[in-house]
Amino acid sequence: MTERPDGHDTPDKSEDQGRVDPALLEALETALEGRDTAWLKRTFEGLHPADASDALEQLSSDDFGQVIGLLGDDFPADILVELRDEYRAAAVEMLPDEAVTAVLPDIESDDAAAILEDVEEDRRARILEDLAPLERATLEQALDFDEETAGRLMQREFVAAPEFWTVGHTIDHARNTGDALPEQFFDIYVVDPGFKVLGAVSLPLLLRTPREVKLASIMTEIEAQITTQMDQEEAAFLFQKYSLASAPVVDEAGRITGMITVDDMVDVIQEENTEDLLALSGVRSADGSDTVWDSVKARAPWLGINLFTAFFASGIISLFEPVLSAYVALAVLMPVVAALGGNAGSQALTVTVRAIAERELEGAAARRAIRRETLTGLANGLIFACGVGAVTFLWFGNVTLALTIGAAILATFIWGGFAGIMVPLALQRAGVDPAVASSVFLLTLTDTMAFLSFLGLATLVLL
Amino acid sequence: MTERPDGHDTPDKSEDQGRVDPALLEALETALEGRDTAWLKRTFEGLHPADASDALEQLSSDDFGQVIGLLGDDFPADILVELRDEYRAAAVEMLPDEAVTAVLPDIESDDAAAILEDVEEDRRARILEDLAPLERATLEQALDFDEETAGRLMQREFVAAPEFWTVGHTIDHARNTGDALPEQFFDIYVVDPGFKVLGAVSLPLLLRTPREVKLASIMTEIEAQITTQMDQEEAAFLFQKYSLASAPVVDEAGRITGMITVDDMVDVIQEENTEDLLALSGVRSADGSDTVWDSVKARAPWLGINLFTAFFASGIISLFEPVLSAYVALAVLMPVVAALGGNAGSQALTVTVRAIAERELEGAAARRAIRRETLTGLANGLIFACGVGAVTFLWFGNVTLALTIGAAILATFIWGGFAGIMVPLALQRAGVDPAVASSVFLLTLTDTMAFLSFLGLATLVLL
Secondary structure (H helix, E strand, C coil): CCCCCCCCCCCCCCCCCCCCCHHHHHHHHHHHHCCCHHHHHHHHHHCCHHHHHHHHHCCCHHHHHHHHHHHHHHCCHHHHHHCCHHHHHHHHHHCCHHHHHHHHHHCCHHHHHHHHHCCCHHHHHHHHHCCCHHHHHHHHHHHHCCCCEHHHHCECCCCEEECCCEHHHHHHHHHHHHHHCCCCCCEEEEECCCCEEEEEEEHHHHHHCCCCCEHHHHCECCCCCEECCCEHHHHHHHHHHCCCCEEEEECCCCEEEEEEEHHHHHHHHHHHHHHHHHHHCCCCCCCCCCCHHHHHHHHHHHHHHHHHHHHHHHHHHHCCHHHHHHCHHHHHHHHHHHHHHHHHHHHHHHHHHHHHHCCCCCCHHHHHHHHHHHHHHHHHHHHHHHHHHHHHHHHHCCHHHHHHHHHHHHHHHHHHHHHHHHHHHHHHHCCCCHHHHHHHHHHHHHHHHHHHHHHHHHHHHHC | CCCCCCCCCCCCCCCCCCCCCHHHHHHHHHHHHCCCHHHHHHHHHHCCHHHHHHHHHCCCHHHHHHHHHHHHHHCCHHHHHHCCHHHHHHHHHHCCHHHHHHHHHHCCHHHHHHHHHCCCHHHHHHHHHCCCHHHHHHHHHHHHCCCCEHHHHCECCCCEEECCCEHHHHHHHHHHHHHHCCCCCCEEEEECCCCEEEEEEEHHHHHHCCCCCEHHHHCECCCCCEECCCEHHHHHHHHHHCCCCEEEEECCCCEEEEEEEHHHHHHHHHHHHHHHHHHHCCCCCCCCCCCHHHHHHHHHHHHHHHHHHHHHHHHHHHCCHHHHHHCHHHHHHHHHHHHHHHHHHHHHHHHHHHHHHCCCCCCHHHHHHHHHHHHHHHHHHHHHHHHHHHHHHHHHCCHHHHHHHHHHHHHHHHHHHHHHHHHHHHHHHCCCCHHHHHHHHHHHHHHHHHHHHHHHHHHHHHC
């Protein structure tokens, strides 16, 4: 949470609140043309950092670079923190070392680590060298944790108190510590002399409890035991499940070393959601600032795999050249079987991938879901076998052809439903992210079934 | 946030924390066979409500119904709140009126409204009748707001203080109010005598400020002006953007009427993410408890539309029957163009839908993205035109055929990239959710281009 001092320019509170004001963008571009550094400084000071960063992210990369160039050392730390990863990396790239060094002590350790993450190693070493020893050690430790772990994500700033402290003592201590406290925290962690976490006291609980009560007698259990090595996705799941506002992060010896707050978790949740959504379409990553080259690199690999699977499907079709030569209607109709069957399978796949991500498919629930998906394939298969058969009959006036395509639709739908749930479940068992590799497997399976069943049956009954 | 009293059975804190213990499930099923109500009560009391609800959600619907039957009035309110929507609706359906009436006063008003939402009207009226007048009025007001608005989502319990109160006065007041305070809150809202919100004081700020300081002199501006009528998705966006822990909700006259906390927003974010993901695959809704019939209803409509678009594509193919009859290789190869082109388009589509959901595609950013997607289509089109052309040449040894399919791939990729961004942008402009209708439009467009360009070119150069 960023808190704002009073009395700055209020952004619009209308329907469009939270969106970038086009007038602001225009003014920004005019100021850039006139190289009006004073205007930039004044404007950015008056804006919420989240609004300022959103406006900057709408600039072209040239204009964005010019803003960094003009502000230099004066580029506000809180805006740097708010920028999306790729813009922040670009900004840090352009800022002089001293500017980066100056920013780091002003921000929380997780944000500082995120900034240094993107800096190439030599430069990172130079910047770390210039920091105060304590600051430097904290950041070096943070960067030692693997990316996407709780250790990397946590902030070192948290509030802990021994169990024998009273509520009154704790509040007095907080008041005396003043600005040295973290700007935002939701719980006070109660620790033993070895810094093991015994429990937590939420701030509302602290507020409503009489001064003389000991923390030990009101503290509540820590629901989620988050370790520095824990995957951030796992931590996000625990935050969601237990509706946590914050959680302590402990090292291997069980000592508290940091804290994660829910607003960081919201970002993780969105990141994981984006990853799953894109992975299902075979996109590796996507950022607003991506160049064409980045987009090509993110998408070509899956298209490359798809090239092979598509030719594999062609290979199956080529087995049936005799019947295709004899009945051109088969060539006209076969994409219908492949398209509908592929879609029925994709529906089952997407539902399954989502249920796995939300941990709804474990044990008995998975068995029930397999049954449901296969039966849904059967039911929709019957409906669309009739539908496709009817249209085919009306178009070509051929009962045999209509029955053939209906049977192929039914077979492909049942197979699609079954494969749509089994493929992601099997990938998950094998320790592979089911979102990443499922689509390509599934569509190969449904295409194969569509062409085999339709053209195979046609060979049997028509030739 | 639910707080747990001390000393209850600690759930496992291992790698599997947060997951349902198979041993617990087995014990649960044994207890159900023996109709051991005492064991059920004892076990549920010892579990975190989120763990208990997860275990219940793994039971078959028969077993779940039996648990409700055995516990009846004693079914714990906090577990009811934690259950997923469809399980909660089922539980409320089965519980006697008095049990539901007894639960409502124990829980927050937003959770109570969520429970009554699913109850049919007659019964809802009966249950409301049995509540205390104040309770009843609060709930009736909450249910008056449209679903998926901030008004429906907010809780009526919040903490407000007049601006002339000092920090000390506020803390003393909280202590005297004690248990009547909301269990979880993050900010104290500073209001004028007309209950207009002037600002907020976060609890950490309250704690670190000397007792004699007035709230008015430390309060910070409210970043997000959330009204009761605001769409929950809009509210969730503001929470994310400004990293809010809580926000006041105001009525049309600007008076504070409730509060939304970040944990509710995390649920909304997940809901919206699920909707987008499923919509892209043409699934209307998905729940673990869905019956086959529910699944069919959720998926058949899109397959029905797909039936027409697939036959539309067939119609295009049928225009080229002469060339297909003459060259069966075209029938073998045409799915390659459609599959690769469709995937290239879907990649652009998914990236765009996600960027729209995260509000990254506004103004100049949209124009840059259109250019990027079209150029990415061109770049990948060139790569895969060569790849597909080469494979085709190796397979069929026909240069003309290889050049034809290469040209068709290039045309379909460029078109797919352009359509992949224009379709969702156009739908958004038209006020339609771009996730819902985009896929079917896009695949029709890419299929049309694939078959037209490949078979059309083949007619020109081969016949």
